[in-house]
Structures are given as structure tokens and as C-alpha cells.
Amino acid sequence: MDGFDHFTGGLQAHWMPFTANSDFKRAPRILTGAEGHYYFTSDGRRVYDSFSGLWTTGLGHCHPKITEAIARQSMTLDHAMSFQMGNDKAFALAERLTALAPEGFDAVFFANSGSEAADTALKIALAYHQAKDEKRRTRFIGRERGYHGVNFGGLSVGGIPANRAAFQSSLLPNVSHLPHTHNLEHNAYSKGEPQWGAHLADDLAALCKRHGGETIAAVIVEPVAGSTGILPPPAGYLKRLREICDQHGILLIFDEVITAFGRVGASFAAERFGVTPDIITTAKGLTNGAIPMGAVLVKQEIYDAICQGPAHLPEFFHGYTYSGHPVAAAAGLAALETYNDEGTFEEARALEPVFEEMIHELADHPNVVDIRNFGLMGAVELAPRPNAPGARGLDVHKICFWEEELVIRNGGDILQFSPFLNAKPGDIAMTFEKVRRAIDKAG
Numbered sequence: 001m002d003g004f005d006h007f008t009g010g011l012q013a014h015w016m017p018f019t020a021n022s023d024f025k026r027a028p029r030i031l032t033g034a035e036g037h038y039y040f041t042s043d044g045r046r047v048y049d050s051f052s053g054l055w056t057t058g059l060g061h062c063h064p065k066i067t068e069a070i071a072r073q074s075m076t077l078d079h080a081m082s083f084q085m086g087n088d089k090a091f092a093l094a095e096r097l098t099a100l101a102p103e104g105f106d107a108v109f110f111a112n113s114g115s116e117a118a119d120t121a122l123k124i125a126l127a128y129h130q131a132k133d134e135k136r137r138t139r140f141i142g143r144e145r146g147y148h149g150v151n152f153g154g155l156s157v158g159g160i161p162a163n164r165a166a167f168q169s170s171l172l173p174n175v176s177h178l179p180h181t182h183n184l185e186h187n188a189y190s191k192g193e194p195q196w197g198a199h200l201a202d203d204l205a206a207l208c209k210r211h212g213g214e215t216i217a218a219v220i221v222e223p224v225a226g227s228t229g230i231l232p233p234p235a236g237y238l239k240r241l242r243e244i245c246d247q248h249g250i251l252l253i254f255d256e257v258i259t260a261f262g263r264v265g266a267s268f269a270a271e272r273f274g275v276t277p278d279i280i281t282t283a284k285g286l287t288n289g290a291i292p293m294g295a296v297l298v299k300q301e302i303y304d305a306i307c308q309g310p311a312h313l314p315e316f317f318h319g320y321t322y323s324g325h326p327v328a329a330a331a332g333l334a335a336l337e338t339y340n341d342e343g344t345f346e347e348a349r350a351l352e353p354v355f356e357e358m359i360h361e362l363a364d365h366p367n368v369v370d371i372r373n374f375g376l377m378g379a380v381e382l383a384p385r386p387n388a389p390g391a392r393g394l395d396v397h398k399i400c401f402w403e404e405e406l407v408i409r410n411g412g413d414i415l416q417f418s419p420f421l422n423a424k425p426g427d428i429a430m431t432f433e434k435v436r437r438a439i440d441k442a443g
């Protein structure tokens with residue numbers, strides 16, 4: 001099998017997610033295979049993946065250890081009842097995750113995506129306060145430009161206006177948002193953590209004053225905001241959030257769906273920034289993207305508080321048919337083992353300075369208005385065309401695909417990069433050469 005499967009199907013039926021469907025279907029970009037750092041396309045080309053799947057596949061596509069684990073597991077135990085029954089792989093993966101996590105994180109609740117992990121984390125926070133008889137703690141604090149998936153909880157605490165617009169009137173009522181931390185006047189072209197902006201965390205203190213700190217259940221943030229176009233936290237910002245949460249008994253949730261598993265050169269961003277939250281959500285890199293899975297890691301005291309009560313009843317009325325799915329768990333175990341065996345997180349960390357230098361070389365382009373990076377996450381923000389925000393970014397994406405044999409991600413006019421954790425400097429150089437040409441051509 002060479003990966004070049006000719007695509008003969010119809011295009012109408014598949015309603016594609018976060019995609020300009022009609023535009024896409026006029027000239028579809030269809031992937032039929034993948035190997036290592038490359039995709040194969042339905043028109044017989046091999047294109048380089050500059051985004052590691054969708055922030056998912058840091059080890060490269062179709063990693064043999066992971067595909068073998070999936071094949072073996074699906075022939076051994078394809079599905080296992082997840083309520084009142086358990087499977088060996090889910091227990092093993094939970095143990096492995098707690099060993100990797102910051103100290104004190106000793107329990108894991110499995111979901112199937114980042115969105116489910118986010119909603120699960122919010123429900124755990126509410127259940128915790130209920131169990132502690134702090135029933136007034138019902139308010140959540142999210143952040144402008146935050147992304148916590150598309151389910152109603154995550155959408156309510158998220159702060160990307162386009163995602164919320166159609167659903168605004170039905171979102172959770174008790175939610176406030178911190179300001180986002182992007183500021184072109186102070187922070188344009190920052191490398192790593194911007195020096196300006198730690199004080200923006202003080203808005204949490206102001207929200208505590210306005211609503212009463214004792215009414216707030218949890219604050220949820222991405223340590224580095226990803227989907228909105230890479231907003232690294234200002235130096236000291238996360239630490240300040242932690243302090244204010246502690247002062248008011250508020251749980252701090254880090255949504256690490258992107259940042260966990262090497263993306264910021266460590267097992268978790270919590271470790272990299274030296275700030276420990278109470279709950280961590282993960283997905284994506286957990287299985288190297290090979291099978292959907294999400295996981296919520298919690299401190300032991302949260303598990304202990306909730307998991308009391310009559311021995312014959314579930315303590316937490318929440319769960320999914322596929323929570324801890326054995327095939328996903330086997331993929332997760334293989335991914336974590338491979339990260340360890342191949343020294344992936346260290347390798348990613350060592351690549352960071354090269355990535356930083358090369359992405360910032362685009363700063364001289366007249367259509368570029370900002371560049372930001374942290375870990376192996378980077379964004380090149382383009383000036384929007386008059387009256388057509390997003391059009392220039394989409395054109396660059398298409399030119400990359402059709403003319404440069406390169407897959408990049410554009411969120412509107414913000415080009416985003418998530419190189420493989422085991423990419424080489426030459427891969428990064430090649431990526432940005434192609435991107436520069438595509439920005440030129442897009443005009």
C-alpha cells in the first residue's frame with residue numbers, strides 16, 4: 001500500500017467541521033494516507049505536515065509502536081463495558097498518567113475528546129464544591145479568546161466570539177471572562193513569554209470582589225492559548241492566577257489539550273511554568289492522535305471529596321460509553337512509552353530555539369503584523385485584507401497545499417504552526433521558506 005488511494009467518492013454528504021464547506025468542495029483537499037511527517041493526497045502527492053495532525057501527532061503519523069498496539073488491542077478486547085466494569089488498559093494508562101503528572105495528581109477520568117475533557121473538568125469542579133458543602137460556588141471564570149472545545153460547558157467558558165455567536169443565549173449563565181493577554185502595542189513579536197501583562201491576572205481579584213470569591217467554583221485557562229492563535233502567558237501571569245485562586249478557595253483548571261505531552265518541552269505546561277493547577281485536561285497527544293481520547297487529571301483530594309457516599313451508588317453521575325476505551329487506552333500506553341523511549345520531550349525542547357529563530361525570520365514580510373511562539377507552538381499573524389478578514393490566511397493555506405506541498409493551519413488570518421516534536425532543523429527551515437513564498441503569492 002503506497003498511501004495514494006484514488007478518491008472517487010461523492011463530496012456532498014460529509015458536513016465538515018470548522019470548514020468553509022462549499023469553498024472546500026469546489027477544490028477538495030483530501031488526504032488518503034500518511035507516514036512519518038508526510039501525508040499522501042488523493043491526487044497522488046506527498047505533502048509535508050507542518051501542524052502534526054491538529055496539534056495531535058507529535059511523534060509522526062502511523063508510528064509503528066502505536067499502530068501495532070491498536071491492532072493488537074482491537075483483536076484482544078475491542079470494547080469493554082465502562083460502567084460498573086473496568087478494563088486492564090484503562091487502569092494501566094491512568095497509573096502511567098499519574099506517574100507523569102505533577103505531584104498530587106492521583107486520579108484520572110477518561111473522556112473521548114478535548115471538548116468532553118473540558119466539560120468533565122467543569123462538572124468535577126462543581127461536584128467537588130457540592131461535596132465540600134460549598135454549594136454557593138457555581139460561577140466559572142474563563143478568558144477572552146480561550147478555547148475549551150465546542151460542548152456547552154467549554155463553549156460557555158471559552159471566549160472566541162465566532163464560536164459562541166449562534167449559541168449565545170443558551171450558554172451557561174454564571175460565567176465571567178478574564179481579559180485575553182494579547183496586546184500588539186506592548187507585546188508584538190514577543191519571543192516566548194511576553195514581559196508585559198502579568199497584571200491582567202489581577203482582573204480575577206476584581207471578579208472575586210464583584211461576585212464574591214466564595215461564589216466562584218473554578219477558573220479555566222489554557223496555559224498557552226492555542227486555537228485562538230498562540231498567546232503565550234505573560235511572565236508571572238499564571239503564578240498570579242494561582243495565588244488569587246488560593247486566596248479565595250477557587251479551583252484552577254489548566255486546559256492542556258494542546259500543551260501536554262511535549263508540545264512545550266515538558267510532560268505538562270504546569271511543569272514547564274512551575275505552576276500547579278488543581279485539574280488538568282488533556283487529549284490530542286495522549287494517543288498521538290491515533291485514536292480519540294481525552295483525560296482529566298485531578299488532585300487526590302478532589303477525588304477523595306467526591307468519592308464518598310453509599311457504597312452501592314456511583315459517586316459521580318457522569319461518564320461516557322467510551323470512557324477508558326481499551327483500544328484508545330492501548331494507544332495511549334504506547335504513545336507514552338514511545339515519548340519516554342525516544343526522549344521526545346527533551347528533543348522538542350532542544351528544537352525550540354531553532355523554531356523560534358526561524359519563525360521570527362518572517363517578521364520582515366510586509367503582510368505580517370505579529371509573530372508569537374512558545375515551546376513548539378507558533379503563530380504568524382497576517383494583516384487582514386480590507387473587508388475580507390480571513391481571506392488572506394485561507395489563500396495562504398491553499399497555496400501551501402496546492403503549490404508548496406505543505407499543510408499548514410490557518411485560523412482566519414493567523415497562520416499556526418505545530419511542528420512534529422521530533423522534527424529536524426531542516427524541516428522547520430523548509431516549512432518557513434514555503435510559507436514565505438505562499439504569503440508572497442497570496443498578495
Ligand SMILES: Cc1ncc(COP(=O)(O)O)c(C=O)c1O
Binds near residue numbers: 114115118226
Ligand atoms: C485547549 C483545548 N481544549 C479543548 C479542545 C477541544 O478538543 P476536541 O476538538 O478534541 O474536542 C481543544 C482543541 O483544539 C483545545 O485546543
